[in-house]
Amino acid sequence: MSDGQRNTRQLILDSTALLLERVGAEAMSIRDVCQAAGVTTPTVYHHFGDKRGLLEAVAAEGFERYLGAKRSRTPAADPLEDMRAAWDNHIGFGLDHPAFYRLMYGIPDTEESPAAREAHRMLLGLLERLAEAGRLRLPPEEAATMIRTAAVGTTLTLISSPDAPGAKELAERMREAVFAALFSQDEPPSDKSAVRELARTLLAALSARSARELTPGENGILLELLHKLSL
Missing domain, CATH: 1.10.357.10 (Tetracycline Repressor, domain 2)
Structure with missing residues (x-):
């Protein structure tokens, strides 16, 4: 597309936009656009095909x-x-x-x-x-x-x-x-502090009552690991 064609196309778009603000899409016709832009009907059809193409x-x-x-x-x-x-x-x-x-x-x-x-x-x-x-x-x-x-x-x-x-x-x-x-409105805690709080919560729960699914040895290892993570 040459500069002249590009300028003509933009002129038609700008003129259509002004018409739309004044009269709306329903009332606007291709003839109105041609008069506002100072171009012929074939020029509008050349650049946009039809009214729908122009509106798009x-x-x-x-x-x-x-x-x-x-x-x-x-x-x-x-x-x-x-x-x-x-x-x-x-x-x-x-x-x-x-x-x-x-x-x-x-x-x-x-x-x-x-x-x-x-x-x-x-x-x-x-x-x-x-x-x-x-x-x-x-x-x-x-x-x-x-x-x-x-x-x-x-x-x-x-x-x-x-x-x-x-x-x-x-x-x-x-x-x-x-x-x-x-969205959460507040900044979340850092990963480290979040892990620390979770570890402390679980450590408190398991200190009062061991996990029945684990052996005494496994419970001991878990408590030790949670203690380290909670520091």
């Missing part, structure tokens, strides 16, 4: 814009802080760009675009950091599905019913409910 391209453009701020963000020391910011930014983008958002999460297959897959990888990366820190209660892929479902549902609800009862604080309440289910 605009949805991919929405993911690119959404990722812009995420790519430039410096990771925080606490991955949970990054996760909280990611949730808030997701909701904020949807409320600031409702027409884009409805396309991004309302048209089948738009989440298969390269930018959408990158967004998913970034979410998984955050969840893997939390898993490595011992603060994630589900496998990363399962947690990602739960977060995405909650965030998208919350955003679409706020877009369509901004004045519904409880809407004002819905995003924050949903975030805290989901995070409470998925």
Whole structure:
């Protein structure tokens, strides 16, 4: 694709995005796009095939814009802080760009675009950091599905019913409910201290009552090992 063709394609995308914000996807026509972009109908069809192809391209453009701020963000020391910011930014983008958002999460297959897959990888990366820190209660892929479902549902609800009862604080309440289910809020103890506490607990139990499955000699060895681990 030449620079001229690339510029024309971007002009059509930008013009469509502005129209979407004003009139929405249902009311927008290819003719409206042509008038806004100053191009002919065959030009739009050449680049996008039909209206659906144009809307899918605009949805991919929405993911690119959404990722812009995420790519430039410096990771925080606490991955949970990054996760909280990611949730808030997701909701904020949807409320600031409702027409884009409805396309991004309302048209089948738009989440298969390269930018959408990158967004998913970034979410998984955050969840893997939390898993490595011992603060994630589900496998990363399962947690990602739960977060995405909650965030998208919350955003679409706020877009369509901004004045519904409880809407004002819905995003924050949903975030805290989901995070409470998925994440440990506090840093876990170090591996060494965790082992020490477990050893002390088991040592106390076995000191009062030997394990019946073990011989006296095996019980003695186990108590000795637990004593060393508890120091």
